[in-house]
Amino acid sequence: MTVPTLTEPTDPAILLERIRQINTLAAFNRWAGISVMHATEGEVAIELPWKSELGQYSGFLHAGLIGALIDTVCGFAAATVAGRVLASHFSVNCLAPAVGERFTARGRVTRAGKRQIFTTAELFAHQGAEQKLVANGETLLMRAVE
Amino acid sequence: MTVPTLTEPTDPAILLERIRQINTLAAFNRWAGISVMHATEGEVAIELPWKSELGQYSGFLHAGLIGALIDTVCGFAAATVAGRVLASHFSVNCLAPAVGERFTARGRVTRAGKRQIFTTAELFAHQGAEQKLVANGETLLMRAVE
Amino acid sequence: MTVPTLTEPTDPAILLERIRQINTLAAFNRWAGISVMHATEGEVAIELPWKSELGQYSGFLHAGLIGALIDTVCGFAAATVAGRVLASHFSVNCLAPAVGERFTARGRVTRAGKRQIFTTAELFAHQGAEQKLVANGETLLMRAVE
Amino acid sequence: MTVPTLTEPTDPAILLERIRQINTLAAFNRWAGISVMHATEGEVAIELPWKSELGQYSGFLHAGLIGALIDTVCGFAAATVAGRVLASHFSVNCLAPAVGERFTARGRVTRAGKRQIFTTAELFAHQGAEQKLVANGETLLMRAVE
Numbered sequence: 001m002t003v004p005t006l007t008e009p010t011d012p013a014i015l016l017e018r019i020r021q022i023n024t025l026a027a028f029n030r031w032a033g034i035s036v037m038h039a040t041e042g043e044v045a046i047e048l049p050w051k052s053e054l055g056q057y058s059g060f061l062h063a064g065l066i067g068a069l070i071d072t073v074c075g076f077a078a079a080t081v082a083g084r085v086l087a088s089h090f091s092v093n094c095l096a097p098a099v100g101e102r103f104t105a106r107g108r109v110t111r112a113g114k115r116q117i118f119t120t121a122e123l124f125a126h127q128g129a130e131q132k133l134v135a136n137g138e139t140l141l142m143r144a145v146e
Numbered sequence: 147m148t149v150p151t152l153t154e155p156t157d158p159a160i161l162l163e164r165i166r167q168i169n170t171l172a173a174f175n176r177w178a179g180i181s182v183m184h185a186t187e188g189e190v191a192i193e194l195p196w197k198s199e200l201g202q203y204s205g206f207l208h209a210g211l212i213g214a215l216i217d218t219v220c221g222f223a224a225a226t227v228a229g230r231v232l233a234s235h236f237s238v239n240c241l242a243p244a245v246g247e248r249f250t251a252r253g254r255v256t257r258a259g260k261r262q263i264f265t266t267a268e269l270f271a272h273q274g275a276e277q278k279l280v281a282n283g284e285t286l287l288m289r290a291v292e
Numbered sequence: 293m294t295v296p297t298l299t300e301p302t303d304p305a306i307l308l309e310r311i312r313q314i315n316t317l318a319a320f321n322r323w324a325g326i327s328v329m330h331a332t333e334g335e336v337a338i339e340l341p342w343k344s345e346l347g348q349y350s351g352f353l354h355a356g357l358i359g360a361l362i363d364t365v366c367g368f369a370a371a372t373v374a375g376r377v378l379a380s381h382f383s384v385n386c387l388a389p390a391v392g393e394r395f396t397a398r399g400r401v402t403r404a405g406k407r408q409i410f411t412t413a414e415l416f417a418h419q420g421a422e423q424k425l426v427a428n429g430e431t432l433l434m435r436a437v438e
Numbered sequence: 439m440t441v442p443t444l445t446e447p448t449d450p451a452i453l454l455e456r457i458r459q460i461n462t463l464a465a466f467n468r469w470a471g472i473s474v475m476h477a478t479e480g481e482v483a484i485e486l487p488w489k490s491e492l493g494q495y496s497g498f499l500h501a502g503l504i505g506a507l508i509d510t511v512c513g514f515a516a517a518t519v520a521g522r523v524l525a526s527h528f529s530v531n532c533l534a535p536a537v538g539e540r541f542t543a544r545g546r547v548t549r550a551g552k553r554q555i556f557t558t559a560e561l562f563a564h565q566g567a568e569q570k571l572v573a574n575g576e577t578l579l580m581r582a583v584e
Contacts, residue, residue: 027199028202059173062175062214063213063233064213064214071213072210089239091529093430094232094235095403115583118428120428133403237383239556239576241551261407282548318493320503321494321500351465355510356505356509356510360501360503363502363505379501380531382529386524
């Protein structure tokens with residue numbers, strides 16, 4: 001993913017606010033209903049309530065949405081440390097059927113280099129008070145060149 | 147992805163018709179506007195016209211949609227040889243900005259084993275008569291156990 | 293990787309001994325000098341002292357060895373919970389130059405399903421008392437069918 | 439992998455000679471017995487004769503060697519178009535047991551960008567006149583910064 005510049009984020013409240021602004025800039029994120037729950041330096045959490053348009057053949061969350069959540073939360077985590085970034089590569093493991101009334105994804109930066117940011121993420125399905133790990137994945141991003 | 151059973155597909159017209167039926171069963175595919183252009187044993191092509199709800203921050207195709215197209219076309223290609231399948235792992239390389247008036251993805255089976263199906267796909271952006279490779283990727287699927 | 297059967301491992305000392313036996317069965321592991329440091333259910337650690345034949349162009353650990361360590365430790369971790377397994381897919385992130393007097397890899401099972409085992413691993417370079425994360429990766433394995 | 443600089447390769451014979459020089463610089467490649475068969479702009483082929491030290495538990499080619507061949511041939515293919523490169527990420531699909539009297543890997547550049555080079559490779563096992571696809575994979579490399 002591509003995200004606008006974040007310059008010198010220090011105040012946690014400002015950082016969260018900026019990631020939320022970035023999220024609302026993406027038309028697909030607005031349509032899907034993705035919201036940002038948490039953002040600190042190198043770690044972000046997002047949430048997506050279930051709706052039927054998000055489903056595949058069996059009515060589970062579509063793999064495209066699983067990928068979208070993992071790529072999005074990884075990109076946000078990278079943005080908290082590196083500002084504008086672009087995804088080069090991402091991968092997803094489908095660990096269990098993605099069924100739930102809402103989904104949360106947590107992403108974090110594994111390593112932030114001069115040019116590349118390595119990130120990883122986990123996706124959970126929630127049903128009432130129950131939480132289940134349904135996917136994990138990773139995204140390799142490049143710092144954008146101005 | 148998970149797709150319903152295809153049993154002994156032989157007639158090409160029937161095979162294409164079945165993959166089209168599977169496609170219409172997925173609510174997300176209907177919302178996004180994915181259609182099936184081509185389906186033979188081991189090879190499928192799909193198409194997605196651009197609309198603004200599919201975009202990310204810069205107005206390019208969202209990485210989630212790039213992943214959705216690659217996973218979908220790989221799953222369809224696997225379904226032409228293996229019937230009901232489930233994706234275990236998929237990965238995407240973002241080769242160039244995904245900008246265009248429509249997108250096409252071509253997937254094919256690399257190897258169909260007794261339990262696993264390996265597939266690969268390419269995603270093209272189209273603008274008028276021009277076509278550009280913007281992403282590639284792969285999906286590893288399991289044959290569904292009845 | 294492919295490993296021989298482990299049946300109902302319960303005693304930790306027996307489990308460690310069995311993983312060590314598997315390790316010595318692999319000619320390449322013996323040549324490279326890989327040893328098993330730790331093995332509990334779902335988690336294994338291995339070690340490799342540096343020698344010049346393990347190097348690439350710059351004298352760092354060759355990517356093939358980085359992959360070998362990650363695939364090996366993931367396979368051992370899977371073997372502690374699933375007995376005989378075969379790798380389907382593995383991937384490696386090269387986070388930093390792999391330079392050190394010895395290397396350790398830690399692998400663990402993320403999810404053990406009926407047919408598939410998902411694992412993840414980290415590779416550290418050691419120089420004296422210093423330890424540095426130089427790579428991470430993952431392996432998707434199938435339970436072997438008897 | 440990391441490879442030394444190639445500057446403006448034009449003459450095919452010189453290009454092949456340069457890739458062969460790079461190959462002999464890697465101690466592990468010399469130990470394993472990897473040789474370069476073919477090198478043109480964006481495409482390289484390498485060969486590895488079987489010997490027992492290359493084996494895993496069942497006497498098949500060790501996954502580390504499968505990864506080494508794929509990463510090496512991808513790095514060489516990238517070097518023909520981009521000079522000095524460093525691998526960021528590589529992945530391998532194990533399609534069939536890697537058994538044979540020799541192995542060949544063919545790598546090619548999918549896209550060479552300003553900073554990143556995307557490559558893909560296939561690995562074949564040979565027994566007499568028979569050839570079998572046993573693995574495929576990909577490597578994402580960065581152009582080295584001087």
